[in-house]
Amino acid sequence: MPKNKGKGGKNRKRGKNEADDEKRELVFKEDGQEYAQVLRMLGNGRCEAMCIDGTKRLCHIRGKMHKKVWIAAGDIILVGLRDYQDDKADVILKYMPDEARLLKAYGELPENTRLNEGIGGGLDEEDDAAGNDYIEFEDEDIDKI
Numbered sequence: 001m002p003k004n005k006g007k008g009g010k011n012r013k014r015g016k017n018e019a020d021d022e023k024r025e026l027v028f029k030e031d032g033q034e035y036a037q038v039l040r041m042l043g044n045g046r047c048e049a050m051c052i053d054g055t056k057r058l059c060h061i062r063g064k065m066h067k068k069v070w071i072a073a074g075d076i077i078l079v080g081l082r083d084y085q086d087d088k089a090d091v092i093l094k095y096m097p098d099e100a101r102l103l104k105a106y107g108e109l110p111e112n113t114r115l116n117e118g119i120g121g122g123l124d125e126e127d128d129a130a131g132n133d134y135i136e137f138e139d140e141d142i143d144k145i
Contacts, residue, residue, distance in 0.1 A: 026099055028108065029078060033092065035109060038075045047071060047091070049079065052110065057089045069094050076100040076115065 029035060036049035036057065045061045059079050061071065071077065071094055079089035095103065103109045 026102055027078065027093055028103075032083075033078055033080050034089070035103070036077050036079045036089070037113065038071055038073050038077060040073050041071065049077060049089070049091075051079065051089070052113075055086070057087055059089045059091050061091045065091060065094070074114075076103065076109070076113075 034051045034053060036051040036059065038059075039048045039050055039056070041047050042058075045066050047059050047061065048056065049059045050056050057079065059077070065071075071091070076095045076099075077091050078093040078095070080092050081089050097115065100109070100115050104111070104113060104115060109115075
């Protein structure tokens, strides 16, 4: 059998994820940066995101975040814009759901931004009131069955 020459197995590579538990300071955008919402993941450390300024950009996830911070469709991210390529950007930070709600409350994100559901969307309050798909049975109906 071969000798183990590495520093550990795949459990070591997973590491400790203690950084998520603690509260971090809310980071606002600076010049050369923009807020965006992930439309879809493309693989190979890239994603397609719709920036708040209305431009759809191809975003590259930086190496510090790659395989450590998981990004999914619908997440709010902070991207760094490129001077030489307007259709591409780099993901700097992923906002947690509570941080995204704070950004919306501070007016950094527009009001029509949908935060806590994916791009497919869920049911709105108006949809629930419009049609009720439940059928109510009376006791006589149940006895017939």
